[in-house]
Amino acid sequence: MSHTPPSDPSWFERPQNIHRMIIGLVVVCVLLVLADLFYENPHPHFGKVETFFGFQAWFGFIAFVTVVFLGAMLRPLIKKPEGYYDPEPENEFPRLDRPEDNINPGDEA
Amino acid sequence: MSFLSALPPGWPMIVGGLFLWLLPKRAQAAGALSLAILSTLLFWFTPVLAADETAKTFTMLGADLHPIRVDSLSRPFGLVFHIAAIVSAIYALHVRDTRQHIAGMVYAGAAIGACCAGDLMTLFVFWELTAISSVFLVWASDTPAAYRAGMRYLIIQVGSGVLLLTGAVIQYVETGSLKFELFVSEGQTLFGDSSISPAAWCILLAFAIKCAFPLLHNWLQDSYPKATVTGTVFLSAFTTKLAIYSLARGFAGFDPLITIGCVMTLFPIIFAVIENDLRRVLAYSLNNQLGFMVVGVGIGTELAINGTVAHAFCHIIYKSLLFMSVGAVLFRVGTAKATELGGLHKSMPWTTVFCMIGAGAISGFPLLSGFVSKSMIISAAGEEHMFGVWIVLLIASAGVMEHSGIKIPFFAFFAHDSGKRVKEAPWNMLLAMSIAAFACIALGIAYPLLYRLLPFDVEYHPYTITHVVTQLQLLLFAALAFVALMKSGLYPAEQRAVNLDTDWFYRRLIPKATRGGQVAIELVDQTLRHDFLLTLRSALRMVQRSFNVNGLIGRTWSTSTMAFWAATLLAISLVLYYI
Numbered sequence: 001m002s003h004t005p006p007s008d009p010s011w012f013e014r015p016q017n018i019h020r021m022i023i024g025l026v027v028v029c030v031l032l033v034l035a036d037l038f039y040e041n042p043h044p045h046f047g048k049v050e051t052f053f054g055f056q057a058w059f060g061f062i063a064f065v066t067v068v069f070l071g072a073m074l075r076p077l078i079k080k081p082e083g084y085y086d087p088e089p090e091n092e093f094p095r096l097d098r099p100e101d102n103i104n105p106g107d108e109a
Numbered sequence: 110m111s112f113l114s115a116l117p118p119g120w121p122m123i124v125g126g127l128f129l130w131l132l133p134k135r136a137q138a139a140g141a142l143s144l145a146i147l148s149t150l151l152f153w154f155t156p157v158l159a160a161d162e163t164a165k166t167f168t169m170l171g172a173d174l175h176p177i178r179v180d181s182l183s184r185p186f187g188l189v190f191h192i193a194a195i196v197s198a199i200y201a202l203h204v205r206d207t208r209q210h211i212a213g214m215v216y217a218g219a220a221i222g223a224c225c226a227g228d229l230m231t232l233f234v235f236w237e238l239t240a241i242s243s244v245f246l247v248w249a250s251d252t253p254a255a256y257r258a259g260m261r262y263l264i265i266q267v268g269s270g271v272l273l274l275t276g277a278v279i280q281y282v283e284t285g286s287l288k289f290e291l292f293v294s295e296g297q298t299l300f301g302d303s304s305i306s307p308a309a310w311c312i313l314l315a316f317a318i319k320c321a322f323p324l325l326h327n328w329l330q331d332s333y334p335k336a337t338v339t340g341t342v343f344l345s346a347f348t349t350k351l352a353i354y355s356l357a358r359g360f361a362g363f364d365p366l367i368t369i370g371c372v373m374t375l376f377p378i379i380f381a382v383i384e385n386d387l388r389r390v391l392a393y394s395l396n397n398q399l400g401f402m403v404v405g406v407g408i409g410t411e412l413a414i415n416g417t418v419a420h421a422f423c424h425i426i427y428k429s430l431l432f433m434s435v436g437a438v439l440f441r442v443g444t445a446k447a448t449e450l451g452g453l454h455k456s457m458p459w460t461t462v463f464c465m466i467g468a469g470a471i472s473g474f475p476l477l478s479g480f481v482s483k484s485m486i487i488s489a490a491g492e493e494h495m496f497g498v499w500i501v502l503l504i505a506s507a508g509v510m511e512h513s514g515i516k517i518p519f520f521a522f523f524a525h526d527s528g529k530r531v532k533e534a535p536w537n538m539l540l541a542m543s544i545a546a547f548a549c550i551a552l553g554i555a556y557p558l559l560y561r562l563l564p565f566d567v568e569y570h571p572y573t574i575t576h577v578v579t580q581l582q583l584l585l586f587a588a589l590a591f592v593a594l595m596k597s598g599l600y601p602a603e604q605r606a607v608n609l610d611t612d613w614f615y616r617r618l619i620p621k622a623t624r625g626g627q628v629a630i631e632l633v634d635q636t637l638r639h640d641f642l643l644t645l646r647s648a649l650r651m652v653q654r655s656f657n658v659n660g661l662i663g664r665t666w667s668t669s670t671m672a673f674w675a676a677t678l679l680a681i682s683l684v685l686y687y688i
Contacts, residue, residue, distance in 0.1 A: 008455075009526075010452075010454065010455050012454060012523055013452070013523075013526065022592055025585065025588060025589060025592060026589065028585055029582075029585050029586055029589050032578060032581055032582045032585060032586075033582065035578050036578070039574045039575065039578065041575045042573075042575065043575075045491035045492065045494060045499070046491070046494075046496055046499065049496075050579075054582065055579070056503070056579040056580070056582040056583040056586075057582040057583070057586045058586065059503060059507075059583065060503075060506075060507045060510075060582060060583035060584065060585075060586040060587040060590070061586040061587065061589060061590045063503065063504040063507035063508070063587070064507045064508075064510065064511055064586075064587040064590035064591065065590050065593075065594065066504075067378055067379060067382060067504070067507065067508045067511055068382055068511065068590075068594055068599075068600060068601065069599075070379045070382075071379045071380070071381075071382025071383045071601060072382070072383070072599075072601040074379055074380070074383065075383045075601060075604075075608070078608045078609040078610070079383075079604070079606045079607075079608060079609075080606060080607050080608070080609060081606065081607070082605050082606060082607055084607050085254075085607065085616055085617075086253070086254040086257070094249075094250030094251075094252060094255060094335065094336065094337045094338065094439075095249065095250050095251045095252075095337060096337075096338060096439070096440055096443065097203070097204045097205070097206060097209075097337060097338060097339065097440075098203075098440065
């Protein structure tokens, strides 16, 4: 494993590409909401809610944001330092069973 | 041949697994894989019981047992367990650790045997065998933390088995039958006049523990991330889905399960948002997916049960895929913590692609497996006009998108570049992941193949315009919310920390609270022990003193004294003779 400074951005890391991906996502989202105008739910179970314009779109957005915020609110209550239960730092990682481990035991960190 | 058909499904893995140590170390992994394939072939050709047939009975100690019941409900579980065993065995081909291969095979075989058990006693035996074999996959990590987590896991799992045994015994005493069938009838509740029987209570609790019901769930997040890279893949497939099968068999249509399932889909997603260890995130996500299945069991209509079985089937495959890809990252980088990862798509492109397919499948993107199975459960809630349940499942679906759809691939493979450059995963891991990824796509497209395996014939068409559009709306707007939160800096940053959960009660509170009692017990124990030792020592000293050369018993006595005592003894016996 080698560490190199993050100097060689891949396609996914160039800012203009990230920008393009976000624009693409927004366009698809708008199209999906507009698609609601062109079909009719033949078999709604909860008529008023399910047929509401773009219901699952805004519902998905709000649900996602709520979940993240609830998580952020929960964090201060339950966060503890990493050595809380198992103070020994060498406890953190399992044996990795790399084949080379068996040839030279203890050679690989 | 009749002898072979009398053996429970999965037996080649249990019996063969126990003899894997006879093979040379290099051949053990291949041996395990061949056992899994052999068992799959045998299972495929095992005749399926028709709806009106009953399993073969044999009597032992006065009880009728049905050790093998392969019917329309247990067969899909048996099949997917076999697929999971094969995929996990391929994933573990590089491992040269005898313990893990034996444990993995026995565990898989026991889970298959359990889901084909027709009576509670057979179920109990395999139930405990899964617990005892799987704990070695946690212990194989060889760290003190994994040892302790394994101990907690074992205690909880064996406890579940004991409850099952208790329930089985009560059931036998009450009804005279050990048959494993529906324990509840229409309209029964947990408490009150129409409550379920004590036997059903015990058995439900046993299933609840293994199924990781809320408040009983924490063994899962505690132990799975501490198992070995390959062990976690095995673990993710069997235990909890065996519990889902058992619930579907014994408690289908039991209303309280709907509420429990709803809670189960919601709370893990909140914990998953702030969890740093990606394997723990996956454990929470596993919990949340089980919630969907529990809701399905609780609704209990034919569509809902079909949905539960289909979802369990797809779930085992995509969850293995996710655990495999994060496992590959752990294997190469040495950590699975979100804070340490990022930018790995450059060095592990194939793993990235497979992980994203798994993430898409669990989120329920159209053309992937989660879409065709999860929607059956959500539609079943709709058909029954359960508005609250339906809304909860939608929130949970958006939550799945959060932790498994976005968080796992994003923080492991993209996000900020951690600067770590590693090799791509080994060929066997890539092969296992590609099989699972292919299965995710195949099940999503060729869904009639999956539906044919399900217990009931139900007409269900997942690819309607309404369904595809609404599902895409939900998922892509959730993704949009992620982008918005990231751009605005409101998304909680990954932090190195452990988060408390219910395991705090038995890892912290109870040990601390009982420390006073422990001290008292130690004091009494020490005092008693000390005094006993003192008494023993003085007794020993006395014995030693009397038996040594100058002691009363050990010393040499003169002939006249001996003659005197012999005469005295004779005189006493003479007197006694005449009395």
